[in-house]
Amino acid sequence: MLANPRAAQEAAVAVDSSALLQGQKAVAIRHNGSVYRLQATKLGKLILTK
Numbered sequence: 001m002l003a004n005p006r007a008a009q010e011a012a013v014a015v016d017s018s019a020l021l022q023g024q025k026a027v028a029i030r031h032n033g034s035v036y037r038l039q040a041t042k043l044g045k046l047i048l049t050k
Contacts (some may be wrong), residue, residue, distance in 0.1 A: 017040065017046060020038060021038070021040060025039060025040055026038065026039040026040070029048075034050060035050075036048055036049065036050050037049050037050075
């Protein structure tokens with residue numbers, strides 16, 4: 001059992017990948033001062049790299 005069920009519920013928010021990619025193959029995401037690349041593969045999978 002989770003110690004804080006509300007925190008777990010907030011962490012489970014889902015964002016559709018099409019909203020992030022907006023028709024592109026890849027998008028840069030800035031997080032805590034670093035830039036990550038989210039890329040969609042030809043097989044429909046996602047790759048996140050730093």
